Structure formats: structure tokens, C-alpha cells
Amino acid sequence: MADASVKNGHRVGNGTPADKARIWGGIDLGGTKIEAVVVDARGEVLGRARHMTPATGGPGEVVKELYGTLDEASRTAGVKPVKLAGVGVGVPGSVDANTGMLSHTANVAGGWDAPYPLASDLGDLVGGSKVVLGNDVQVAVAAEYKLGAGRGYRSVLGVWWGTGVGGGLVLNGVPWRGQGSAGEIGHMVAKPNGARCGCGRRGCLEAYAGRACMERKARAAAKKGEKTVLFDIMREKKRTRLSSGVWASALKQKDPLATRLIERAIDMLGATLASVINLLDVEAIVLGGGLGSRLGPLYLGHIQDAMHPHLFITERKPAMRIAELGDLSGAIGAALLAGPRM
Amino acid sequence: MADASVKNGHRVGNGTPADKARIWGGIDLGGTKIEAVVVDARGEVLGRARHMTPATGGPGEVVKELYGTLDEASRTAGVKPVKLAGVGVGVPGSVDANTGMLSHTANVAGGWDAPYPLASDLGDLVGGSKVVLGNDVQVAVAAEYKLGAGRGYRSVLGVWWGTGVGGGLVLNGVPWRGQGSAGEIGHMVAKPNGARCGCGRRGCLEAYAGRACMERKARAAAKKGEKTVLFDIMREKKRTRLSSGVWASALKQKDPLATRLIERAIDMLGATLASVINLLDVEAIVLGGGLGSRLGPLYLGHIQDAMHPHLFITERKPAMRIAELGDLSGAIGAALLAGPRM
Numbered sequence: 079m080a081d082a083s084v085k086n087g088h089r090v091g092n093g094t095p096a097d098k099a100r101i102w103g104g105i106d107l108g109g110t111k112i113e114a115v116v117v118d119a120r121g122e123v124l125g126r127a128r129h130m131t132p133a134t135g136g137p138g139e140v141v142k143e144l145y146g147t148l149d150e151a152s153r154t155a156g157v158k159p160v161k162l163a164g165v166g167v168g169v170p171g172s173v174d175a176n177t178g179m180l181s182h183t184a185n186v187a188g189g190w191d192a193p194y195p196l197a198s199d200l201g202d203l204v205g206g207s208k209v210v211l212g213n214d215v216q217v218a219v220a221a222e223y224k225l226g227a228g229r230g231y232r233s234v235l236g237v238w239w240g241t242g243v244g245g246g247l248v249l250n251g252v253p254w255r256g257q258g259s260a261g262e263i264g265h266m267v268a269k270p271n272g273a274r275c276g277c278g279r280r281g282c283l284e285a286y287a288g289r290a291c292m293e294r295k296a297r298a299a300a301k302k303g304e305k306t307v308l309f310d311i312m313r314e315k316k317r318t319r320l321s322s323g324v325w326a327s328a329l330k331q332k333d334p335l336a337t338r339l340i341e342r343a344i345d346m347l348g349a350t351l352a353s354v355i356n357l358l359d360v361e362a363i364v365l366g367g368g369l370g371s372r373l374g375p376l377y378l379g380h381i382q383d384a385m386h387p388h389l390f391i392t393e394r395k396p397a398m399r400i401a402e403l404g405d406l407s408g409a410i411g412a413a414l415l416a417g418p419r420m
Numbered sequence: 421m422a423d424a425s426v427k428n429g430h431r432v433g434n435g436t437p438a439d440k441a442r443i444w445g446g447i448d449l450g451g452t453k454i455e456a457v458v459v460d461a462r463g464e465v466l467g468r469a470r471h472m473t474p475a476t477g478g479p480g481e482v483v484k485e486l487y488g489t490l491d492e493a494s495r496t497a498g499v500k501p502v503k504l505a506g507v508g509v510g511v512p513g514s515v516d517a518n519t520g521m522l523s524h525t526a527n528v529a530g531g532w533d534a535p536y537p538l539a540s541d542l543g544d545l546v547g548g549s550k551v552v553l554g555n556d557v558q559v560a561v562a563a564e565y566k567l568g569a570g571r572g573y574r575s576v577l578g579v580w581w582g583t584g585v586g587g588g589l590v591l592n593g594v595p596w597r598g599q600g601s602a603g604e605i606g607h608m609v610a611k612p613n614g615a616r617c618g619c620g621r622r623g624c625l626e627a628y629a630g631r632a633c634m635e636r637k638a639r640a641a642a643k644k645g646e647k648t649v650l651f652d653i654m655r656e657k658k659r660t661r662l663s664s665g666v667w668a669s670a671l672k673q674k675d676p677l678a679t680r681l682i683e684r685a686i687d688m689l690g691a692t693l694a695s696v697i698n699l700l701d702v703e704a705i706v707l708g709g710g711l712g713s714r715l716g717p718l719y720l721g722h723i724q725d726a727m728h729p730h731l732f733i734t735e736r737k738p739a740m741r742i743a744e745l746g747d748l749s750g751a752i753g754a755a756l757l758a759g760p761r762m
Contacts, residue, residue: 158575172733195446233598245699249596256575256701257736265732269612279730281691345612351622353608355694357587359598364566390607390622391514391524394599 101157103148103165103207104413106406107131109186109241109290110319110368112143114151115409119418121225122408136189139197145203153166160205166416168214168408169196170242172259176281178211182259184242185276210416212240216261217411218401219246220253222364224414227399233360236261236401237351239321239368239374242276243284249360263354264288267347283350287343289369290373293320297377299335306335322368329373343379348384356390366401374400428669443499445490445507446755448556448748449473451528451583452661452710456483456493457751461760463567465748467497471642478531483538487545502547506746508758510556510750511538512584514601520553524601526584556580558603559753560743561588562595564706566756568643568749569741575702578743579605579693581716582664582709584618585626591702605696606630610688625692629685631711635662641677648677664710671715675731686719688727698732708743716742 098270101124106113108131116125117347127150132139143161144167152159159165171183171190178197183190219228219236228234232251238244245263254260264284265277272281276290285291296308311327312320328336351363364383365374374381378398389395401407448455450473453580458467469492474481486509494501501507513532518541524544525532536543543551558578561570561578570576574593580586587605593627596602607619608627614623618632625672627633638650653669670678693705707723720740731737743749 184695247699249591254591257703258701259733259736260701262698262701262732265698265730267610267691267730270610270691277732279732281730349609349612353695354699355697356604356607357589357602358596359600359602359604361599388607388609389605389621390621391601394601406568416728 081227090244101155101164102413102417103152103159104416105144105148105165106166106168106218106408107140107144107170107410108214108408109170110321112147113409114144114147114407115406115413116151116155117410117413117418120385121410121414121418123156123220124408125151125153126406126409127151127154128405131186133187136187137194137196137199139172140186141199144200144250148204160207162204163209164208164415164416165200166210166212166412167196167200167206168217168412168415170214170244173211173213174258174269175211180211188232189418204266208416212412212415213244213246213255213259213261214412215244216246216253216255217415218366218403218407219248219261219364219411221403221407221411221414222366222401223248225410226402227364228362229398231360231362233358234362234364235263235351235354235358235360235396236364236366237347237370238367239287239291239347239365240371243289243347244367245354245358247358248413249358263350266353268350283346286346289320289322289325290324292325292339292343295339296320302337307331307333309338322372325342325369326379331416340373341379341380341420343381345384348386349383349388351381352385352388355385355396356388359391360396362399364399364401367406371401371404435759443497443504443759444755444759445494445501445504446510446751446753447486447490447507447756448510448560448750448754449482449512449528450556450750451512451711452663454489455747455751456486456489457748457755458493458497458499459752459755459760463563463752463756463760467493467495467499468748468751469493469496470747473528475529477528477534479538482528483541483545486542490546502549504546504549504610506550506552506758507542507546508554508559508754508756509538509542510554510559510754510757512556513588513680515552515553515555516600516728517684521613522553536726542661550602551760554722554754554757555586555588555597555601555603556750557586558588558595558597559696559757560745560749561590561603561706561707561753562747563745563753564708564743565590565754567752568744569706572703573704573739575700576704576706577605577693577696577700577738578706579689579712581629581689581712582631585689586709587696587701589631589700591700605692608692608695610692619640625688628688631662631664631667634667634681634685637681638662638677646677649673649675664714667711668714676719682719683722684713687726690723690728693723694727694730697727697738698730701733702738704739704741706743713743713746
């Protein structure tokens with residue numbers, strides 16, 4: 079165990095030998111990055127790591143990188159992946175919990191068209207630990223419900239605003255998964271015959287509010303000669319994509335294109351959130367995801383201004399909270415899926 | 421009891437003395453008509469009556485007419501209202517089940533702005549029987565789930581397409597009411613900054629698909645000189661409003677205005693239904709209400725054509741069923757609310 083608790087030459091983690099039955103791994107596969115954690119039975123994070131999601135190489139490369147990130151997080155916690163009692167993976171797509179197959183994968187590069195046996199492929203690398211899959215946003219919302227911004231409510235809508243726009247529901251204390259694919263708030267129709275979405279359909283909320291679609295729109299506008307600092311900031315930050323940080327900086331500089339696109343996104347987000355509240359009448363909305371966490375604190379009022387005119391029950395506005403577990407909600411939620419009962 | 425079982429000079433109902441503990445009343449308050457039934461413990465209809473909803477006089481007149489309709493249905497079943505074990509009322513608005521107060525009443529004429537003590541006012545007329553309130557569409561969907569088109573499914577969205585557009589949810593066998601006002605599918609945003617709805621908001625589904633809003637649009641078009649047979653048919657049928665039957669006749673005659681307005685309604689309905697499926701992933705949709713029951717059989721394919729392009733999980737389309745209990749689903753569901761456990 080001595081070797082496992084040493085990383086980059088310095089000792090990390092708590093150094094105590096890991097009890098296999100009481101430590102779990104959680105991995106969050108995102109469009110731009112992979113987060114992994116190792117947690118104890120109370121959901122306390124003992125180790126963590128972050129890698130970039132491979133932009134080329136397809137599912138095979140992604141599985142290798144999922145394992146690499148988990149391995150690093152495990153070593154930080156002073157344990158090898160094979161010692162984990164179980165591993166959960168939050169994935170951006172539809173999950174068949176029985177077969178461990180992933181399908182309808184969005185916002186991860188290349189080769190995911192057919193259902194993919196992610197649980198079994200990753201299980202081969204992990205060794206002895208059982209691997210279970212869950213939808214990335216559903217597990218993140220479950221984590222916020224149990225440990226974060228959703229505590230104290232019985233019914234919560236989680237909205238993960240990032241590369242795409244995902245959603246997760248907890249209804250009367252129980253995650254609502256429908257037939258396995260509930261929560262696709264990003265593909266609710268925000269505007270009939272509207273903008274083309276990354277999913278190929280028209281008018282989805284994500285076509286207006288997803289960071290990938292917003293970037294596409296920004297690139298088209300810049301190409302047509304519209305002035306913007308978005309791509310200068312991207313280069314300064316040594317990014318190849320318009321990250322949440324790039325958007326935040328451009329908005330701080332009052333860049334007109336960035337401001338216009340964010341306001342368009344917020345209008346659509348607000349109207350769609352109101353639609354969900356009118357349909358489900360839940361108590362609270364938890365806003366997470368890269369853009370949600372980064373812009374939420376500043377733009378929460380704007381989102382509410384866009385939502386409130388459409389609420390049917392005007393005297394009972396839903397509570398609106400920013401996710402508290404930050405970048406780790408997905409990974410922690412994935413770990414909770416694997417084992418710890420709280 | 422002999423008198424009570426005689427109506428308009430001929431004997432109706434089963435004529436056996438009513439057992440107070442085993443017979444319930446149900447009333448459905450609609451924008452145009454009031455339906456009442458008396459049912460037994462299995463939900464079998466023993467008596468029924470239909471009156472028009474008073475267009476003037478406000479809540480006081482409506483309560484009197486609710487009682488009159490229940491009285492007639494009871495006599496048809498050979499019983500007096502006071503002998504009923506309980507009375508349920510389905511109302512077009514939000515209900516506080518504890519206080520019996522009705523609020524946010526839509527599509528019923530005059531004087532409903534403040535919360536109204538409907539259960540207690542009607543209880544005074546009924547006498548000994550307990551009166552309970554439920555949302556009209558929620559109780560109708562519960563009836564279809566237990567006795568009608570929703571049998572065999574665990575999770576159902578009911579859409580009541582009529583004067584307004586209402587919705588009701590059964591999730592994993594349990595009605596989902598949220599904090600009391602869930603199911604307002606008619607006030608989901610179909611189009612940002614869209615048409616003005618009867619509720620005062622903009623772009624609601626009901627602004628396009630609700631019969632009241634469609635009539636307003638038709639009247640405006642006719643006033644501008646657009647040709648239509650809608651109002652000729654209305655006069656022939658001796659109606660003052662464009663009823664579902666009027667719309668059906670005009671569509672049969674391929675009236676261009678009626679066709680255009682129905683197609684617009686169906687486009688919005690289809691996109692909104694897809695949004696709900698993407699969010700909740702329920703197994704089945706039950707289509708009811710005046711327009712739903714009347715036009716559903718002919719237009720179900722059109723609605724699916726409008727819905728399917730927006731479904732995120734394309735290989736698992738929801739079952740789509742027309743309500744089977746017809747005009748009585750609301751009244752039967754209201755009666756179920758009052759007592760019979762099935």
C-alpha cells in the first residue's frame with residue numbers, strides 16, 4: 079500500500095489501509111473532462127482526479143481514460159482500483175442498468191452510434207470491482223439531493239447546463255427514471271421549427287442553451303465578421319473550445335455576441351423550466367453543470383426573470399439553488415450508485 | 421324510494437334500495453357542461469345526468485347547478501343525494517384537498533378570482549355526504565388508468581383536449597400531483613413570446629390548442645373577412661360556441677380556416693407531448709376531453725406525426741390511446757376520489 083499512496087513524489091490521501099468493503103469509486107464522463115472520486119460510506123471524498131476526455135479514438139480511448147482517471151483518484155486515496163467495493167460511472171446518454179449498455183451518447187467524440195458495453199469493458203480493466211452505469215445528470219442530481227443543494231426538499235428538478243443541457247428528477251424522494259431515459263430536458267422543444275440541435279432535431283432547448291451549440295453559433299457569427307473577444311480569450315486560455323470560463327470572461331467584458339447568445343440561452347432555459355414546473359409542480363430546481371455552476375451565481379436572477387412570467391401558480395415559485403458539490407457532483411453521485419446506502 | 425326512482429314519468433335505475441355505505445356520487449365541472457354519476461364500489465355507473473354549466477351568475481349559480489345535476493343522477497340511480505356515502509367533484513383549477521378550496525379556476529364563467537370554498541358550499545346542499553375536490557383532469561386520468569384506456573400501463577400521461585388543455589400524470593401507479601397543481605400541460609410554453617392565452621400569459625400550448633382560444637382566433641379571422649363555415653354550422657346546431665361537434669363538422673367539410681387552426685393546434689400539441697415524453701419517459705399517453713374524444717380517432721396519426729420527430733428515444737414511442745370512458749371519465753374519477761377503493 080505504501081507505493082499506492084504516493085503520487086508525483088509526495089504522499090497524499092489519509093494513508094490508512096483501505097477496507098475494500100467500505101470504499102467506492104465514482105466516475106463522471108463529461109464531454110470535455112472526466113472526474114473520478116473515491117468515497118467512503120458517508121459520501122466523503124477520500125481521493126479525486128481529473129483528466130481530459132479524449133477528443134479522438136472513440137469508445138476504446140475513452141474507456142482507457144476512464145480507468146486512468148479512476149486509478150489516479152484511487153492512488154490519491156491510498157488504494158488500488160481493484161480494492162474498491164464497487165465503481166459507478168455517470169455517462170452522458172441512456173443506460174440499460176441491467177446490461178451495462180450505454181446508448182444515445184451525446185457530446186462525447188466519435189464512434190458511439192451503436193449501444194456500447196461500457197460496464198463490461200471498464201470492468202475488465204478495473205478487475206474485481208463491479209461496475210454500474212447511470213445517466214450522468216441523474217446521478218449528479220441524486221448526489222445534490224442527498225448531500226448538496228437539494229437537501230430538505232422532497233421533489234427536485236436538477237438542470238445540468240454545460241456542453242449539453244441535461245436533467246434529472248427526484249419525485250417524493252425517489253429518482254424518477256421513467257423507462258430508463260427520463261430527464262432529457264435539453265431535448266424538450268423550446269421553439270417549434272427552431273434551431274438545429276446537436277441531436278439532429280429542431281428547436282430543442284439544447285440547440286439554444288447547450289455550450290456546444292452556442293459555440294457553433296458564435297463561430298458562424300465570427301466567420302460572418304461579427305466582432306467578439308470570445309476566441310481571443312479562448313486562445314489566451316490555451317483552449318480549443320469555448321469553455322465555461324471563456325464565456326464567463328467574455329461576459330465580464332460585456333462582449334456583445336457573448337451577451338446576446340447567453341441571453342438567448344437564458345430566455346429559452348427560463349421558459350422551459352417554467353414548463354417543467356407547470357407540469358410537475360416540484361419544490362426546487364438545482365442548477366449545475368459547467369455553465370450552471372460558473373454563471374449561475376451571477377445569472378440566477380435573469381433565469382428567474384425568464385421563468386416567472388410563464389409560471390401557472392404565481393404565488394408559489396420554486397426554490398432555485400446552485401449545485402453545491404461543484405465539479406464533483408457527478409462523480410460522487412456515480413459512486414453513490416455503486417454502493418453506499420445513505 | 422319509489423318517487424326517487426321515477427323520472428320524467430318512467431322508471432329508471434335498478435330500483436333496489438340504495439345502501440348508503442356502498443354508493444358514491446361524482447361530478448365533473450366543465451367549462452360548458454356538468455356531468456354527474458352515481459357509482460358502486462366497482463365503479464359501475466348506476467345513474468347519470470348532464471346539465472349545462474351556467475354562463476352567468478358566478479360561483480353561486482354553478483354550485484346550485486352542480487347539486488341539481490347530482491340530484492338528477494342520484495334519482496336516476498334510485499337514491500337521494502343525502503344517501504350517498506361521499507361525493508367527489510372534479511374541478512377545472514387548483515385544489516387544496518385539506519380545505520376544499522378551489523383556486524386558479526379557468527374556463528368557467530365569472531367570479532372565481534379568489535379561492536372559493538366549493539366543498540363546503542356544495543356540502544351544505546348535499547346534506548350528510550362528505551364532499552371532496554380534485555382537479556378535473558387528474559381525476560379523469562385516474563379513472564382511465566383504473567378502468568379505461570390506461571389499464572395495463574404503470575405510467576401514463578393523460579391529456580384532456582377541450583375548452584382548455586389539461587393534463588394528469590400517473591407515475592409508477594400513483595397519481596402525481598406535485599404540491600397540488602401538477603399536470604398543467606396546457607400552460608407549458610409551446611412558443612416563446614407566442615399567442616396570448618386565456619390565462620393572460622404568452623405562448624402556452626392552450627393558446628394554440630384550447631378550444632376557447634381557437635374560437636377566439638376563428639372569430640377574429642371571420643371578422644377580417646376570411647370565409648368559413650364554422651359559424652354557420654354553429655348556428656345550425658343552435659350553439660353559441662364552437663363546440664367539438666362544430667369543429668368536427670367543419671373539418672369534415674374541409675373548411676380551410678378550421679383545418680388551418682386544427683393543424684396549428686396539432687403541431688403544438690405534438691411538440692409539447694414529445695417534450696413531456698423526453699422529460700418523463702412514461703409508457704403511454706391517453707387523449708381525452710371534448711376535442712380529444714371527438715377528433716382523436718381521426719387525428720391520432722397527425723398528432724403522432726407532429727410528436728415523433730421530437731422524441732429523443734426514437735425506438736421507444738409511447739403508446740397512444742383515446743380515452744374509453746368518454747364524457748363520464750371526469751365524473752367517474754371524481755366519484756372514485758370520494759370513496760371506492762379498487
